[in-house]
Amino acid sequence: MKKHRDSAACGVTADPLMTELLILHTGEILVHNLTPAMAAILSELNPEDGAIQPRAGVKWLKQNNSLSSNHELPN
């Protein structure tokens, strides 16, 4: 579980933002409630991952960083 308190990255609220991650032994990362900031971080971790790039690259005014790895998005 990852908590992120940078409200500037969200631009919406000072509440803690939350993305849940599950890292598998294969290196695959499952993600739930992915925020733009966490997408940026994951993308930087693995720029080769095609699954995260479209999500890290969405237009978001307050986004100043982002992310991926080999990951899938659950429900």
Next chain:
Amino acid sequence: MICVEPAAKCRKVLGRPAMAHERARIARAMLADCRFCAHDCGVNRLAGESGLCHAGAEARFFSAQTEVSDELELIPTFAMTLSGCDLRCDFCITGASSWNPRAGASFDAQTMAARAKTALQDGARTIMVLGGEPTIHLPAALEFVSLLPETAKLVWKTNAHGSAQARELLDGMFDVWLADYKFGNDTCARRLAKVPDYVRVVQENLRWAADHSELIVRHLLMPGHVECCWKPVAEWLAANLPGVKVNLRSGFWPASHAARHIELQQTVSADESRHAFRFAQDLGLNLIP
């Protein structure tokens, strides 16, 4: 009961905010005999009674943030998550909060609408109302809608277990229905989510949603449930809602009470995932990322 004209015509005349405001008032009165979901409890939530969802009259929320994990055509979305749900899916990732209508903070429509508008200004493409299950909090959801710009693209993320009454109140309120079709048969639905008559209810909701709004159907692949759940879902969608957008998700993880079921104590294997996607492609489903 709500409007003598079709919802689309009413919306053109009155505008969505005004319609939503009126419907929120009606929905609140209907809490006295709550039948918003297919459980059809008929309890008086205004008097402190609660049905299977355990929700009272006032809504709470446990998350409100901009997210990018939903369908690409919807993101970034400002996702507002109401507490409480009418289903009890053992694998629910947010089960602790989703099932507890007292989780999170008190919902104030004015405050939340202001946050949503800020998100829109910052680049959010859509506003998504979800849960838990938002259907059990229709008064709050509709009040929220009444405070949002007419032009905002609104997404109703639902388990598709709502009643005809709920659908009538929701008609014309949301641009997109993002609806789950979780189980391909009633046996799995009863065993994993403790819900009876699941398939009939969900199919009724999906048909209605396809007729009344844009519809995206989600199915979360579950380990060991490709044959019994995904394949019947895929076949029904191909036969009954051809061309409907389908998001097949393979990121299941064994959350919450999934460990109660031996087949759910793992993630979906690469082989299962490949097989499921190939089956969808063979049926010609309109898969979207």
